[in-house]
Every structure is written in C-alpha cells, then in structure tokens.
Amino acid sequence: MRTxxxxxxxxLLKIALDVAYAALWAALVLIVFAAAAGLLALPFVANSASNxxxxxxxLNGHKTDLATLLHRWPMLLAAAVAVAxxxxxxxxxxxxxxxxxxxxxxxDPFRPENVxxxxxxxxALIALEVVGYVVRMALAWALxxxxxxxxxxxxxxxxxxxxxxxxxxxxxxxxxxxxxxxxLTI
Amino acid sequence: xxxxxxxxxxxxxxxxxxxxxxxxxxxxxxxxxxxKTGKARAVRFSTLDALCRELDCQPGDILHxxxxxxxxxxxxxxx
Numbered sequence: 001m002r003t004x005x006x007x008x009x010x011x012l013l014k015i016a017l018d019v020a021y022a023a024l025w026a027a028l029v030l031i032v033f034a035a036a037a038g039l040l041a042l043p044f045v046a047n048s049a050s051n052x053x054x055x056x057x058x059l060n061g062h063k064t065d066l067a068t069l070l071h072r073w074p075m076l077l078a079a080a081v082a083v084a085x086x087x088x089x090x091x092x093x094x095x096x097x098x099x100x101x102x103x104x105x106x107x108d109p110f111r112p113e114n115v116x117x118x119x120x121x122x123x124a125l126i127a128l129e130v131v132g133y134v135v136r137m138a139l140a141w142a143l144x145x146x147x148x149x150x151x152x153x154x155x156x157x158x159x160x161x162x163x164x165x166x167x168x169x170x171x172x173x174x175x176x177x178x179x180x181x182x183x184l185t186i
Numbered sequence: 187x188x189x190x191x192x193x194x195x196x197x198x199x200x201x202x203x204x205x206x207x208x209x210x211x212x213x214x215x216x217x218x219x220x221x222k223t224g225k226a227r228a229v230r231f232s233t234l235d236a237l238c239r240e241l242d243c244q245p246g247d248i249l250h251x252x253x254x255x256x257x258x259x260x261x262x263x264x265x
Contacts, residue, residue: 180227184220184226184228185227185230186213186218186220186221186226186230186233
C-alpha cells in the first residue's frame with residue numbers, strides 16, 4: 001500500500017484525524033456546557049444541599065461528598081477550564097495535522113506552509129505538556145479524594161517527540177527549498 | 187542576478203517566437219518565460235544543449251555574467 005497520495009496510508013490517517021478532531025470538538029463543547037450548566041445551577045443545588053445538611057444530622061458519605069464538592073466549586077471550575085485548555089491545544093494540533101495530511105494526500109508534502117504548521121504542532125505539544133501538569137495539579141487540588149498525587153516527573157518521550165517535530169519542520173523547510181529550486185530549474 | 191539571459195535578443199535575431207522555440211526544444215512556454223525573464227534558478231545541460239542546437243549558438247551567447255551583488259536566496263533559502 002502506498003504511503004502518500006489518494007487511497008494511501010496517509011488518507012487513512014487523515015480520516016482518523018478527522019474523526020478525532022470531531023470528537024475533540026464534541027468533548028470541548030461538552031466540557032464548556034457542563035461548566036456553564038454547573039455554574040448556573042449552583043445557587044439552587046447549593047441551597048438544597050445546605051438544607052440536607054441542616055435537616056439530616058447523620059449524613060452518609062455521599063451527601064457529605066456532594067456538599068464538599070459544592071463548597072469547592074471554584075476549584076472544580078478551574079479544573080474544567082484547565083481540561084478545556086488541554087482539549088483546545090489538542091484541537092490546534094489535530095487541525096494543523098489535518099492540513100499537513102491533506103498535502104500528503106495530494107502527494108505534495110514539501111509545501112512551504114507545512115513548515116509553519118509543523119512548528120505550530122511542536123509549540124502546541126510544548127503547551128500540551130505544560131497544560132497537562134496544570135490539569136493534574138488542578139484535579140488533585142479539586143478532588144483530593146481521588147488520591148492522585150501530583151506527578152512532576154518529566155515525560156522524556158513527550159519532550160523527545162517535541163524535538164523530533166521541530167527537526168521535522170526544518171526537514172520540511174529544506175524540502176520546500178529544494179522543491180522551489182526544482183520548480184525553477186529549466 | 188549576475189547571470190543575464192539574452193534569449194530575447196537571440197530570438198529577435200533568429201526571427202523566432204518563444205512559442206516556436208518552446209515547441210522545438212520541448213520545454214513548456216511557461217518554463218521558457220521563466221528562463222527568459224531571469225527568474226530561473228538553474229538550467230539543465232540538456233535544456234542548454236537543445237537551446238543551442240535550435241538557435242544555432244553557443245551557451246555564452248545565451249548566458250552573460252554581469253558583475254553585481256549575488257542573488258538573495260529569499261525566505262525559502264537555506265538557514
């Protein structure tokens with residue numbers, strides 16, 4: 001099977017990227033909607049929860065958890081924002097990769113635009129690593145019951161991949177230059 | 187660019203149109219226009235061979251070196 005051009009592995013990967021891109025958009029909309037709904041419903045739920053706390057002296061664990069969670073809403077909101085930012089960065093990566101793969105399907109990978117696209121993917125991967133730490137920290141802060149300890153270990157394979165993407169961007173720059181030279185060779 | 191292409195002058199001397207030359211040499215008229223206007227980055231020996239054969243001239247009749255600053259590689263250049 002061919003790796004470039006129509007009906008190739010690149011076109012299969014493009015379909016996978018399209019599906020993932022749509023799923024990420026759905027996830028982002030869901031997160032934003034859930035956060036907005038949570039914020040809007042907060043006053044009503046908080047009142048009912050405080051009533052429960054007031055009238056029921058022997059609260060079981062679930063009710064206590066709900067009340068605790070409600071008191072912790074700013075942290076939950078911060079966690080939702082961090083997760084939304086994470087998904088947003090993923091969207092940027094997938095959007096640019098889809099553009100790159102479109103050129104691969106056309107059988108013309110060394111377009112000058114692909115250099116910028118790959119550099120953006122590299123920068124977005126850096127942002128993803130950083131936002132990933134923030135998300136884990138925010139979740140550990142908002143939901144300490146989960147028992148997650150904040151892990152600040154460096155993801156070596158992730159940073160290696162980032163460097164590879166930047167090197168690939170330069171390879172594409174050189175490819176674009178050679179393509180231009182070939183075009184202007186008579 | 188320090189290398190000037192004198193295709194215009196030779197074509198006038200030979201009373202030949204660019205289209206006719208393109209047909210004879212087997213190069214598209216677009217590429218021949220790029221060469222004529224000095225926008226080309228390089229010329230293949232095979233193209234030069236065909237040009238000299240059809241125009242009955244030497245490579246030096248087509249290409250001239252004019253002292254001047256080197257070509258700016260532009261944003262798609264190395265580095």
